[in-house]
Amino acid sequence: MLAVIITLLVLHSMEVEAKWKTLYCSAPNDEFGEILLCKLKIIDRYRNSVNINYRVKKEISQVTARLEFFKRGNGWRPFLYNISTDGCSFLNNRNNLIINIFYSYVKPYLAQNLTCPIKANEVLKLENFEFDINQFRNRFPIETGEYAVHTSLYSRKKLLVLMKTTLEYSNYREN
Ligand SMILES: *[C@@H]1O[C@H](CO)[C@@H](O)[C@H](O)[C@H]1NC(C)=O
Ligand SMILES: *[C@@H]1O[C@H](CO)[C@@H](O)[C@H](O)[C@H]1NC(C)=O
Numbered sequence: 001m002l003a004v005i006i007t008l009l010v011l012h013s014m015e016v017e018a019k020w021k022t023l024y025c026s027a028p029n030d031e032f033g034e035i036l037l038c039k040l041k042i043i044d045r046y047r048n049s050v051n052i053n054y055r056v057k058k059e060i061s062q063v064t065a066r067l068e069f070f071k072r073g074n075g076w077r078p079f080l081y082n083i084s085t086d087g088c089s090f091l092n093n094r095n096n097l098i099i100n101i102f103y104s105y106v107k108p109y110l111a112q113n114l115t116c117p118i119k120a121n122e123v124l125k126l127e128n129f130e131f132d133i134n135q136f137r138n139r140f141p142i143e144t145g146e147y148a149v150h151t152s153l154y155s156r157k158k159l160l161v162l163m164k165t166t167l168e169y170s171n172y173r174e175n
């Protein structure tokens with residue numbers, strides 16, 4: 001019994017760290033908008049953040065958002081979710097539970113409130129988006145390893161933006 005308690009205490013106090021590893025953005029249909037910034041900023045040895053600016057060139061009144069998750073094992077494998085939703089209907093009704101969890105997580109890092117339609121010349125900014133593993137694992141108790149998230153936004157089947165991030169989640173911090 002005591003051994004179990006000690007093990008639990010040790011597991012509980014184990015340091016974890018999670019940090020973005022790579023970031024890639026593309027906007028293949030550049031008549032709709034352009035990427036002004038797509039950058040990982042280093043905060044310190046253990047922390048970094050994602051920074052993305054996208055300038056809308058044409059008003060967007062219909063948008064489909066897709067989130068795909070991958071875990072690295074023997075190559076990258078689909079993991080957990082691959083979900084799409086109608087972005088404008090979501091912003092009005094928050095009608096997708098999983099996307100809502102992720103949106104709530106990202107929202108504090110958005111420079112503006114998203115509403116539809118998104119006007120031409122608006123610059124959508126994701127600023128200093130750090131991955132807070134402790135907050136995340138309360139809901140999704142994921143194992144350590146490497147993960148990737150692909151976020152794509154489509155308008156009438158045309159890809160507006162694709163953002164790919166990978167992140168590394170490990171157990172120990174060397175001091
Ligand atoms: C996710 O779903 C879309 C639409 O069904 C599909 O095109 C895509 O290949 C899927 N992605 C993965 C990683 O399975
Ligand atoms: C977003 O909306 C909230 C509530 O409507 C408002 O208080 C806040 O100032 C808005 N934020 C921005 C960045 O426009």
